[in-house]
Amino acid sequence: MNHTSFSQLLHILYRELEKCGSPLVHNFNHGIDRSEINKLLDPLNLKFPESLVTYFEWKNGRIKKGREDYPLGCFGLFTLASPIPIQLSIDIYKY
Numbered sequence: 476m477n478h479t480s481f482s483q484l485l486h487i488l489y490r491e492l493e494k495c496g497s498p499l500v501h502n503f504n505h506g507i508d509r510s511e512i513n514k515l516l517d518p519l520n521l522k523f524p525e526s527l528v529t530y531f532e533w534k535n536g537r538i539k540k541g542r543e544d545y546p547l548g549c550f551g552l553f554t555l556a557s558p559i560p561i562q563l564s565i566d567i568y569k570y
Contacts, residue, residue: 489533
């Protein structure tokens, strides 16, 4: 049985989005490293599952260009299947 890691699957997804010309590939923030993720989580006494850390290392949500990007507000990690950056996720958690 072939086991593909979550990180590999994310990269495959991105390549497929590129292949089909999806505009999403231009709307992701670059990933952030594990130490930065831990710096953001430590004051909150939170620990993300490894898969979520891997996700934010890959891409840090979508680039927000204006209010229209989140028309119904931000109520979680994926707002209507639209990934948001880790800092915004934490701000919502703290609110």
